[in-house]
Amino acid sequence: MHNSTIINITNLVKRFPIGGGQFTALDDINLTFEKGEFTGVIGPSGSGKTTLLNIIGSLDTPSEGDAIVLGQSIAQLSQKQAANLRNHNLGFIFQTYNLLPVYSTFENVEYPLLLLKMPVNERKKAVMEALDWVGLTDKTNSKPAQLSGGECQRVAIARAMVKHPKIVLADEPTANLDAENSHHILQTMENLNQELQTTFIFSTHDDKVIKYLRRQIKLDDGKVASDNLIEEGVVQ
DSSP, rough: EEEEEEEEEEEEEEEEEETEEEEEEEEEEEEEEEOOOEEEEEOTSSSHHHHHHHHHHSOOOOOOOEEEETTTTTTTHHHHHHHHHHHHHEEEEEEEOOOOOSSHHHHHHHHHHHHHHHHHHHHHHHHHHHHHHOGGGGGTOOOOGSOOHHHHHHHHHHHHHOOOOSEEEETTTTTTOOOOHHHHHHHHHHHHHHHHOOOOEEEEOOHHTTTTTEEEEEETTEEEEEEEEEETTEEE
């Protein structure tokens, strides 16, 4: 294993009970991810993208095989250990934003830090830094209902980034955004990836996202159909 490998997936199978049988969502997946990647898992709906992200994010467990994330076996983690891994090292960005409607922008971004028991002055500094990254320092007291879709997604990015996670998992993060907002969001994530060396893994079938990726992993019916590094817009 490469010394900068932060995710190592071996013989990963995930089945879900359906009717009287089983549906195989992921079928013998073998992948590694290095620190600082800007990668997308791409493919049509139902190809297994979200399932793969959920297992990497310790929100779900393998049926067979394993995913080693930051040295921890997802198959072996207790619920408490999985929560600990997420709280400290993983950031999540969803297509539905998942913001708390009664909380202000500041409070939504602060929320992950409360789980880390961070002192109040450090929390405030971290939140303002994250809001600065996404260009929302003027919206600290706004509630989600007062924000546009693009602004809500930027709050979600700030919330994902506020604890300086090693890995950010972004599931269809531009699904509800127009082209201009999508590019703004993707440029923000690209900058954070380069500035902080955070590993970004997207699940997407959006061409706007795919253009930004430096590696494209195509899933088809739960299998890896292709895995290409992209250099300056050319597939290797």
